[in-house]
Ligand code: ATP
């Protein structure tokens with residue numbers, strides 16, 4: 083059985099095709115980028131509408147398939163930006179109607195987790211999910227996700243993107259911050275772990291002030307923000323693993339592309355005799371294959387759920 087998945091929660095419009103054993107047959111995406119501001123939801127949704135049919139055609143052609151080979155469609159029902167979710171839902175309904183297929187709405191966050199789990203063939207990992215909007219430490223018990231810790235304000239990726247706006251780096255800023263950080267040195271910044279949760283907005287305010295007072299370089303800011311924020315996440319993840327006894331850590335979400343974050347988590351896992359896993363770059367960010375796989379896992383319990391902009395992984 084092959085499942086086609088549509089992703090459109092934020093900047094990326096993606097169509098992926100996966101088999102019922104988790105083999106990715108196609109994964110085509112087109113992401114909104116901007117050299118100026120961040121994401122303006124209506125502009126992003128317009129981008130999705132402009133690229134949707136082309137992305138679909140490319141996905142089918144790269145899998146060497148047509149609609150007869152597709153069992154059903156999965157789409158990202160949330161969480162995400164309203165206009166972007168509606169754009170994805172529109173194409174799910176349209177294409178399903180044109181080709182008489184069932185649609186299955188899935189949770190985008192759970193899709194990030196489940197694609198990482200199947201790709202690495204893990205049994206029972208602790209997840210660190212760090213993307214634009216989300217920063218969560220998650221475990222699964224009795225087929226239900228539990229969030230053990232999370233950001234109290236903005237997600238780590240959004241924080242990096244906001245920092246990028248302050249520094250004039252364009253969007254998305256994470257990769258540019260990672261490059262600049264390589265030339266930076268350490269500045270003292272607030273360290274904000276509260277229980278099992280973290281908070282990033284105070285750190286952002288602090289570096290904004292320092293930068294506007296022209297006291298520090300962009301490189302030093304990037305380096306220090308990475309060191310402090312990644313150390314905060316690593317600390318909380320370590321505590322979650324100690325408390326739950328999990329022996330596998332899986333890093334998912336777009337910020338997981340950052341090599342320095344991976345290095346810190348790898349060291350932490352090594353020190354406690356646990357194993358650290360990542361998701362390959364093409365499956366780490368937003369894309370359709372993960373939506374297709376989550377759709378396969380949820381095909382009995384979900385269906386046309388319209389959109390759910392604030393849907394949490396622990397509400398699934
Ligand atoms: P969500 O899953 O919460 O809906 P999303 O759609 O915002 O997330 P992803 O595609 O998972 O996000 O991640 C995008 C984020 O990853 C952006 O904030 C981007 O700046 C960040 N990012 C990408 N590459 C890197 C990197 N090398 N270092 C740090 N951050 C990065």
Ligand code: FE2
Nearest residue numbers: 194213367368
């Ligand atoms: Fe995502």
